[in-house]
Amino acid sequence: MRSKLVPDLAAAVDGVADGSTVLIGGFGLAGQPLALIDALLDQGAADLTIVNNNAGNADFGIARLLANGRVRKVVCSFPRQSDSYVFDELYRAGKVDLEVVPQGNLAERIRAGGAGIGGFFTPTGVGTLLAEGKETRVIEGRTYVLESPIRGDVALIGAFRGDQLGNLVYRKTSRNFNPMMATAATLTIASVHEIVPVGSLDPEAVVTPGIFVDRVVAA
Amino acid sequence: MRSKLVPDLAAAVDGVADGSTVLIGGFGLAGQPLALIDALLDQGAADLTIVNNNAGNADFGIARLLANGRVRKVVCSFPRQSDSYVFDELYRAGKVDLEVVPQGNLAERIRAGGAGIGGFFTPTGVGTLLAEGKETRVIEGRTYVLESPIRGDVALIGAFRGDQLGNLVYRKTSRNFNPMMATAATLTIASVHEIVPVGSLDPEAVVTPGIFVDRVVAA
Amino acid sequence: MTLDRDALAARIARDIPYGAYVNLGIGAPTMIADHLPAELDVTLHTENGMLGMGPAAVGDAIDGDLINAGKQPVTELAGAAYFSQADSFAMMRGGHLDVCVLGAYQVSTGGDLANWHTGGADAIPAVGGAMDLAIGAKQVWVMMDLLTKDGASKLVEACSYPLTGVGCVSRVYTERAVFEVGAQGARVLDTFDVTLDELRSLTGLDLA
């Protein structure tokens, strides 16, 4: 039977190119694939665009990528957390670009990227700074703004359990952005806390079917 | 604790008004809530617009609504089945309107209706009869057609298990259109094969959270 | 006597209808949860992907995988459900939540909301789910102090801070009064030890 399992974290992130757009799952620390991010740091890819809900916490995960100068741009909804001092300093120094996207639009744009949708009209953000310069349209009396899909070259996914076919389940609110991101990248890499035998995940409860996943690593 | 359980099928479909748009789950017979449809027939609502993947099979379910003259229009992807003779005859006699929608666009339009999306650009149908007269747009070199959301006044959902909070799970491919339809109607009515105690459905595996469901009936 | 935060939270809780699905924004609005009696059968939504959220987790119940939108550890009630953030915001945007209570910098009499950005040149913009919440629920209520520390009214004719949403707020709860806002302008629904004239003076608005 086919296997998408890779032996270690280095193999998991092998080949990520400079300049890549990297979708990274997680909301704060929940579901953030820290081991994969550390492996990406070791792998060396630079000039990255990072798509995540946040812009890194303290000195680990995405903040480490930032601190090591690997990130050109962050696309997120909420860069300003109590412990996002690494991003803050780089941003204020003009060393990293920022695109702020309302959280629900961010989730929907990533879903659209994975679902082959070319764009969608959303009511979120209408009349605000974040819709400036964007096309709007009144539909059945309500104003909507046109938003575009987001796709990544790579997605780093933090899952709970997975099998060698790439089927994944998540745990509680660590699901967050992971399922959409898994669908929206050319290369989807999942870290799981536990690798389970094929057939042991309930087919009714698989959240990310294996078709979306290219590599699975235990971490 | 609150309960959305209703005592019988008549109570489940109480108050459906003439002229309603009724979203009906199912793909062929799998997941089609036959008992709710029969109850709707008994309830008497007429001049209905029915949204389903198909246009009825043999002499039951949606075909019974059609045969009894309750349906003004059918919105579906595939009205022509080997046993769709009731629809065929009415359609050829000019007694029922038909809107044919590609299956994936139908699913996405209903999802959009439930998700507050005002419209979306899809590549499906571009350059075909089913996109005639619709707005198209070239996005990153590919042509897309703009499709609009579909909402219902009522949704009839065929689920497997449910609890009194309205949480639902489905069984195998009977899931099909049911989860999106449950999100896209003003009044969502679910029939379940089994009512289970609150807390017995795995929160990780609930497919339709109770927020979308107004009434639950065992059938 | 004007209401303190806790009393205001209790006041808001009293207006939440039976069986409502409710999202309580980060900060003061989370205090409302403590005033929702079990028999009100309110279900709490947290936009990071859960319905059926329970109280804050303490001690051994703390689980890093189970947090609210403010990234605080919380608990799960019987009948809960988890879902992705795409599904969670579809739920919000699609108008399925009954009530959302948010904090604010300013609210206009027409119901415009400013609660995400001070507009300061030095401020790093960070919106999170604020704009989605502002336009998503059937009713959007604001819980805030009526005045800034400098004594300026936060209920205003027109917001000077960048907007979060346009015409989206229907009710404003403050320590001195409850206001209805919207296309018809602001109307005083309830006062706490303050006269209408005093409110007019505090806000500079032609309140009725």
Place this chain on the structure above:
Amino acid sequence: MTLDRDALAARIARDIPYGAYVNLGIGAPTMIADHLPAELDVTLHTENGMLGMGPAAVGDAIDGDLINAGKQPVTELAGAAYFSQADSFAMMRGGHLDVCVLGAYQVSTGGDLANWHTGGADAIPAVGGAMDLAIGAKQVWVMMDLLTKDGASKLVEACSYPLTGVGCVSRVYTERAVFEVGAQGARVLDTFDVTLDELRSLTGLDLA
């Protein structure tokens, strides 16, 4: 010797790459499944909401809740997953399927597909998932007879039947030959007991 349906299905199966995610359209393409060896590790998708579909169900294994897109009872393999049709068509539309094999009334040398509607005034239009499948997979192949019963070529310069998708087909498998189609026109990849001149004569096309 020209290929019979079963031999043609086997021929197509030989071209499906290792580990591919594949959707086999209703009708003749479903026969391809019987020719996919287990060691090819192909995963079958059925657009009504399942990955990891097994062979047709017989006897006690028949379950009305487990059907394929043709509404025939099927089985579930280890590692399967169920999902809604919104998710299933998102998977298709998003380009995640490697190969989709469909039947056709006509295919143009440019890769246009006509397989949903005869265009007859009396025909009830019924599209199902045909248009979604036509444009969704990384590669869309057609399995069809080269000629109609009346001897007309179904590989044509331009489709006379209403289109299902524009420029979406990359390969056409028939009992007499395999063709590559697309922006560069039609090219013969393989022949079954027929010469290029005979194919030109049968199709009326300037084939190379």
